[in-house]
Amino acid sequence: MTLRLIVVFTLAVAILGTAPAGPWDAFNLAPESRTVYPRAIYGFSGTAGDVHGLVSGGSLTLPSNTSFITLDFGYEIGGLVSLNFDAVSSTSSIALAFTESPEFIRPYASDDSSYPSANTTYDGVLDITGPLPTGYWTQPAERLRGGYRYLTISSTSNSPVTISNVSCAISFMPHVENMRNYSGYFYTLDPDYTDQDFLTKADMTGTVPLNTGRQVPFVSSPGWLNNATLGIAGPIIVDGAKRDRAVWPGDMGIAVPTQFVSTNDLIPTRNALSTMFAGQNPETGALPESGPPLSQQGSDTYHAWTLIGTHNYFLYSGDLAWMQNTWRNYTKAVQYLENKVDGTGLLNVTGLRDWGRLWQGGHNSEANAIFYKVLINSAELAVYLNDSLLATSYATNASALKTAFNDAFWSTEEGMYRDNLTSPLYPQDANSLAVLFNLTASAEQASSISTGLTRYWGEFGSIAPELPDTVAPFIGGFELQAHFASGNDVRAMDLLHREWGYMLYTPLSVQSTLLEGYTSNGSLYYRSYDGYNYDPSYTSHSHGWSTGPTSALTFYVLGLTVTSPQGRTWSVAPHISGLQSAEGGFETPLGWYGVEWTLTAKDFHLTLDTPAGSSGIIILPVSGTVFVNAVRTITIVGIVAPDSTH
Incomplete structure (x- = not known):
C-alpha cells in the first residue's frame, strides 16, 4: 500500500526552559517543592498513638527501644531530614536508618554507601543522642x-x-528553582507492554552541590560522610544519588544526552568536564578516571570518555569560549591516546580500569571503538576551532583505525567483533559501540551484530559476557541504541521492555529511578565478585548511566537529533518501532525543536517545529507521496523517503 506522507512545518513557539504541557506531565516525578514529606507508613513496631500521624499532620510517640516506624516517601529522594521533637526526656535518643530498596529496611542499619561489606551494615545508622532538643531539628549537613x-x-x-x-530538604539540582520545569519531553503509548505509559516514564537525580561528595578515605564503620569537594565548581554531575557521588566520565556518555533532552541543564556537565581537565597530568596529558575525592587514575577508556563528553557538551551548548579555552588540554589528551597506537594500527591499552568489565588491556576492541569515536569527534571539533591540519590528521587516523579494527577483530563465523586479537569472547560493549559509532563496514555487518547480541539476552535484560552473570544497563543503553541504529527497531523495543521494564517495576527497587546494575536473575548482587564484596545493599538505585532510553527514544523513535552546535543543523529520522504515534522535543540556546508523528492505514503525518535560521534533513520511515505544508519560510536540506514521489 502506498501511503500519503504529510510533513508540516510550524514556527517554534515554546517558551525557553519549559516543555509544552500535556499528559506526559503526570510522569514528571520531580517534586513541586524542595521540601518533601513522607507519603505513607511502610511498617512500625511498638509505637504509641496513631501511626499515621506522621503522614497526616500529627505526631507519634516511640515509647521504648523496641519502637520504630518506617516512612515511605513514595519515590527516590535525597537531602537533609528535619523533624520536630515535641516531647523528650533527658535520656531520650533516636536513630535514623535510610535505604533505597525495601529489602534493607531495618531499624539498626541503613543500606551501604560508604563502603561495600558482606554484612550489609557498614553504614549503620545516624544516632541522635540525648539530651535531645525540644523543637525543630535538622540532620547535620555532613x-x-x-x-x-x-x-x-x-x-x-x-x-x-x-x-x-x-x-526532607531536597539537595539535588541546587541551582534550579522549579525542579518540575523540564525543557524537553517524550510521549507515546506502548501497545506491546502491560503499562502503555512505560516509555514515557524515566527520571534521574544526578546533579548535586559541590561539597557533598562521599568522604575519601572512607569513614570507619559504622558511619558515612558526604562533605567532600567534588570539583572546581558546582553544581556538578555525578554518577549516583547514594554513591559514589563523584564525576565518572564514562557514565556521562549516557547521562549527558539524558540531561540534554530532558532539562537541557548543561552547567553541571561543564563543571564536571572542567574538573577532569583540571586533573590532567601536565607531562603526559593523561586524564583521571574519576573526579575528586576519589581521583582514580589509570583508565584509557574513561580518559577517552572525557573527550567524548567534551564533544557532546559543545554539540548541545555551542559554548565556543569554553571549547577554545579547553582546546589545548583536549588535543594533549588526544595525543596521549594516539601515542599508544602501535604497529598493529590499534590502541594498546595500558590503563586497565574501566566500567567494571573484566579482561581489559592490550588490543581491546571496546577501547579501540571508543578511541575511534574520539578521533571522529576530534576531527569535527578541529573544524569548528579552525584547525584544519589537526582536522585532517584526526580524520586520517580515524580512517586507518577503522580498517585496522575490522581486520583485527571481525569474525566472519560469529558475525561479531571479538574482545581482542585472540579472545573467543564477543563482548556486548565493543559490539554495541562499534555499531553505534559506525565502525561497521556495511549495513549487513551492523545487522549481524544486532542479531548476535540477542544471544546474551535473559529474562531481565542483556547479560554482559565481559562481566558474567551481570546485567549492566550502562552498556545496555549503548546496545539499545545499536539496535535502533542498525534498523532493528522491534528488537530495540524488546530489549527496552526486558531490561528497563524490570528496573522500573521490580519491587526490589524504588520504582522511580534506575538501578546501577543487577545479576542475571534480577538480584541486587551487582558486581559482587568484582569490587562490591557481595554487598547487595551497596548497589545504587539512582544511576544516571542507566538512563539510555531517555535520549534513545528522542533520538530514534522521534528521530530528532542536532547535527551541529546548538542545533543550527538538525536531522529528523523517525523509527516507527511498532508504535502508532510519538511526540516530544527539546531545546537548545537557539530555541525549541519538536516532532509529532502519527501513522494510520492511509497516512504518515509528521509535524516539525524548529527555530528560525536552522536547517536540516528529514528521512521518512515509509514510502509514499510526500506533501509539505509550511507555515513559514524554512530551509530543508533534503527529504528522503524510500521509493517516494514529492
Whole structure:
C-alpha cells in the first residue's frame, strides 16, 4: 500500500526552559517543592498513638527501644531530614536508618554507601543522642543522605520521645528553582507492554552541590560522610544519588544526552568536564578516571570518555569560549591516546580500569571503538576551532583505525567483533559501540551484530559476557541504541521492555529511578565478585548511566537529533518501532525543536517545529507521496523517503 506522507512545518513557539504541557506531565516525578514529606507508613513496631500521624499532620510517640516506624516517601529522594521533637526526656535518643530498596529496611542499619561489606551494615545508622532538643531539628549537613526512599526512625532508649513534622530538604539540582520545569519531553503509548505509559516514564537525580561528595578515605564503620569537594565548581554531575557521588566520565556518555533532552541543564556537565581537565597530568596529558575525592587514575577508556563528553557538551551548548579555552588540554589528551597506537594500527591499552568489565588491556576492541569515536569527534571539533591540519590528521587516523579494527577483530563465523586479537569472547560493549559509532563496514555487518547480541539476552535484560552473570544497563543503553541504529527497531523495543521494564517495576527497587546494575536473575548482587564484596545493599538505585532510553527514544523513535552546535543543523529520522504515534522535543540556546508523528492505514503525518535560521534533513520511515505544508519560510536540506514521489 502506498501511503500519503504529510510533513508540516510550524514556527517554534515554546517558551525557553519549559516543555509544552500535556499528559506526559503526570510522569514528571520531580517534586513541586524542595521540601518533601513522607507519603505513607511502610511498617512500625511498638509505637504509641496513631501511626499515621506522621503522614497526616500529627505526631507519634516511640515509647521504648523496641519502637520504630518506617516512612515511605513514595519515590527516590535525597537531602537533609528535619523533624520536630515535641516531647523528650533527658535520656531520650533516636536513630535514623535510610535505604533505597525495601529489602534493607531495618531499624539498626541503613543500606551501604560508604563502603561495600558482606554484612550489609557498614553504614549503620545516624544516632541522635540525648539530651535531645525540644523543637525543630535538622540532620547535620555532613551526614547528608544522597539517595533513599525509606526512612526508619527508631528509639534507642527506654525513655519516650514524641516526634512530628518529618520532612526532607531536597539537595539535588541546587541551582534550579522549579525542579518540575523540564525543557524537553517524550510521549507515546506502548501497545506491546502491560503499562502503555512505560516509555514515557524515566527520571534521574544526578546533579548535586559541590561539597557533598562521599568522604575519601572512607569513614570507619559504622558511619558515612558526604562533605567532600567534588570539583572546581558546582553544581556538578555525578554518577549516583547514594554513591559514589563523584564525576565518572564514562557514565556521562549516557547521562549527558539524558540531561540534554530532558532539562537541557548543561552547567553541571561543564563543571564536571572542567574538573577532569583540571586533573590532567601536565607531562603526559593523561586524564583521571574519576573526579575528586576519589581521583582514580589509570583508565584509557574513561580518559577517552572525557573527550567524548567534551564533544557532546559543545554539540548541545555551542559554548565556543569554553571549547577554545579547553582546546589545548583536549588535543594533549588526544595525543596521549594516539601515542599508544602501535604497529598493529590499534590502541594498546595500558590503563586497565574501566566500567567494571573484566579482561581489559592490550588490543581491546571496546577501547579501540571508543578511541575511534574520539578521533571522529576530534576531527569535527578541529573544524569548528579552525584547525584544519589537526582536522585532517584526526580524520586520517580515524580512517586507518577503522580498517585496522575490522581486520583485527571481525569474525566472519560469529558475525561479531571479538574482545581482542585472540579472545573467543564477543563482548556486548565493543559490539554495541562499534555499531553505534559506525565502525561497521556495511549495513549487513551492523545487522549481524544486532542479531548476535540477542544471544546474551535473559529474562531481565542483556547479560554482559565481559562481566558474567551481570546485567549492566550502562552498556545496555549503548546496545539499545545499536539496535535502533542498525534498523532493528522491534528488537530495540524488546530489549527496552526486558531490561528497563524490570528496573522500573521490580519491587526490589524504588520504582522511580534506575538501578546501577543487577545479576542475571534480577538480584541486587551487582558486581559482587568484582569490587562490591557481595554487598547487595551497596548497589545504587539512582544511576544516571542507566538512563539510555531517555535520549534513545528522542533520538530514534522521534528521530530528532542536532547535527551541529546548538542545533543550527538538525536531522529528523523517525523509527516507527511498532508504535502508532510519538511526540516530544527539546531545546537548545537557539530555541525549541519538536516532532509529532502519527501513522494510520492511509497516512504518515509528521509535524516539525524548529527555530528560525536552522536547517536540516528529514528521512521518512515509509514510502509514499510526500506533501509539505509550511507555515513559514524554512530551509530543508533534503527529504528522503524510500521509493517516494514529492
